[in-house]
Amino acid sequence: MSSRRSAMFKEEEWARVQPIIRKLYLLEDKSLKDVIIILSTLHGFRPSKAQLESKLKQWHMAKNMTSMEWKHVDMRIRKRHLQGKESKVYLSGIPLRPATVEKARSRHSFESTLDRVTGIG
Structure with a gap:
């Protein structure tokens, strides 16, 4: 059984893709899954769902309000x-x-x- 660990990304890498994530997730209303697929295929950046959720929270990028x-x-x-x-x-x-x-x-x-x-x- 192999354990799958997600890669750790530097803040500079996150900063590079932040505008792309904002455009895809907020402006184009893509799902997290779709954002991850697009980042991976077009930008060579593959965060886990948990990593992306954490960054979205840190950046205050939300689609909904409580x-x-x-x-x-x-x-x-x-x-x-x-x-x-x-x-x-x-x-x-x-x-x-x-x-x-x-x-x-x-x-x-x-x-x-x-x-x-x-x-x-």
Whole structure:
């Protein structure tokens, strides 16, 4: 039985592929598996899934927000709405569509019946 150990990559190597990973993972919405395959075949760089996940976390590159993060976003949008301000939501530096934001806010936020009736938020 052979043990498979993933190669250790230097920070310079990660820095070289970081823009490529950002483009593939965030802008082109590729899966981790697809990103690894593309990095391996086109760029000669084959990280393990765990290594890539760790780097994405370190670089704050996420495709999704937690429920708690959406609650915070909802609170900030409501506060800005009361001040007469518009809000744009960004995730990993990429603007989210208003429809996406509204759907997530309705899914993750608490809205009282009074708020619904009075139209606040």
